[in-house]
Amino acid sequence: MALHQALSARWFWYSILCVLCWGAWALLSKLGSREIPPQTMQFLFTLGTLPVGIALLVARRLKLEKSAKGISYAILNGVLSGVGGLALFAAYHTNGNTSLITAATALYPMITVVLAILILRERLTFLQVIGLASAGFAIVIFSL
Amino acid sequence: MHLPPWFYFAAVTLVAWGIVGLLQKLSTNHISAESSLIWLVVGFLLLEPLFYPGQEGLHYSAWNLAWALLSGTLNALGAWALFAAMKSGGKASVVSPLTALYPLPVVVAVPFLLHESITLLQLVGIICALVAVLLLSS
Numbered sequence: 001m002a003l004h005q006a007l008s009a010r011w012f013w014y015s016i017l018c019v020l021c022w023g024a025w026a027l028l029s030k031l032g033s034r035e036i037p038p039q040t041m042q043f044l045f046t047l048g049t050l051p052v053g054i055a056l057l058v059a060r061r062l063k064l065e066k067s068a069k070g071i072s073y074a075i076l077n078g079v080l081s082g083v084g085g086l087a088l089f090a091a092y093h094t095n096g097n098t099s100l101i102t103a104a105t106a107l108y109p110m111i112t113v114v115l116a117i118l119i120l121r122e123r124l125t126f127l128q129v130i131g132l133a134s135a136g137f138a139i140v141i142f143s144l
Numbered sequence: 145m146h147l148p149p150w151f152y153f154a155a156v157t158l159v160a161w162g163i164v165g166l167l168q169k170l171s172t173n174h175i176s177a178e179s180s181l182i183w184l185v186v187g188f189l190l191l192e193p194l195f196y197p198g199q200e201g202l203h204y205s206a207w208n209l210a211w212a213l214l215s216g217t218l219n220a221l222g223a224w225a226l227f228a229a230m231k232s233g234g235k236a237s238v239v240s241p242l243t244a245l246y247p248l249p250v251v252v253a254v255p256f257l258l259h260e261s262i263t264l265l266q267l268v269g270i271i272c273a274l275v276a277v278l279l280l281s282s
Contacts, residue, residue: 011234014225015242021222023249025215027257032211036204041212043195046188048216052224053185056178064182070174071183077167078187084160086195087153096150098254099262102247103273104154109244109280111162112169119166131279134272141269143147 026102033092041089042082084108104142110135177227181220222246237282244277 006012032041057064064071084105091101110132116122124132171180201209222243229239251270254260262270 009234010232011229011239014229014232015234015239018222018225018229018243019246020249021218021225022243022246023253025219025222026246026250027253028211028215028218030258032208032215035208036212039195040197040201040204041215043192043197043201044209044212045216045219046185046192046195048213048218049185049188049220051217052220053182056182056224060178060182064179065175067174070171070180073167073171074175074180074183075187075190077164077171077180078184079190080160080164080167080187081184082188082191084157084164087156087160091150091153091157094149094153096148097260097262097266098258099247099251099260099270100266101150101154102250103270104151105157105161106244106247106277107273108158108161109165109277111159112165113280115162115166116169120169127279127282131276131282134279135276138269138272138276141265141272143151144265 027098029089030092030098030101033089034095038086038089038093041093042086045085045089046082100142104139107135107138177230178224181223181227184223185220240281241278244281245274247277248274 029041029045032044036044088101088105091105092098113124113128113132117124168180171183175183226239226243229243230236247270
């Protein structure tokens, strides 16, 4: 019943679209990185994000909230995402195994959870403890 | 201990994106998710002068240039789909872990598309990683 409800819900299909888009993004990043160096990959990647950014801006009729804090965090997000993306392209460029690199870099919520505990004083749930242990185990295996 | 070369780069990605996850929480406390994505693209653009390839950028094959451009579009489209899922009634506690499974189609497609294989132990590692992101995102 729950599955039937999920399958008929819009949010479920948006989530699947997200998984497929990000899966395809990782694969195409690897394909491009076989020839193109990381810096150029990041340059082109950013150009590729522009149509979506512009479409969102147009959809909002060029109206954006004027919170200096929110904007600063979001811009810093972009800079750090770019740095992370550059390193990901560099990892793919080494000819390392695509599945391992994609799975290893997808573990970033591990860092977010730890930072949220240290900075935002959030409390760790039992499931997150198991998640951290599982992430640690995965990293040890990837390092072998 | 000899680590594979990709491991060091992946560690940088892990830390940078880990901080991004935290900043994402902080930015959406003040502005909408869509605005956050628009300003994120502005952040990307700030780095562009550092990575400008000049004439060198024209020497790569058209296919690879297309893959690189399309990777950016699909990444941003995926982020938009995530926000759309949340806005159309999806609970963050369900949508976040579900979308964190994006390496799954990669692992399934790679043997066919790139003819790469993994060992049984590495498969165990990938399963552990997927379980970890599921639990950490919930």
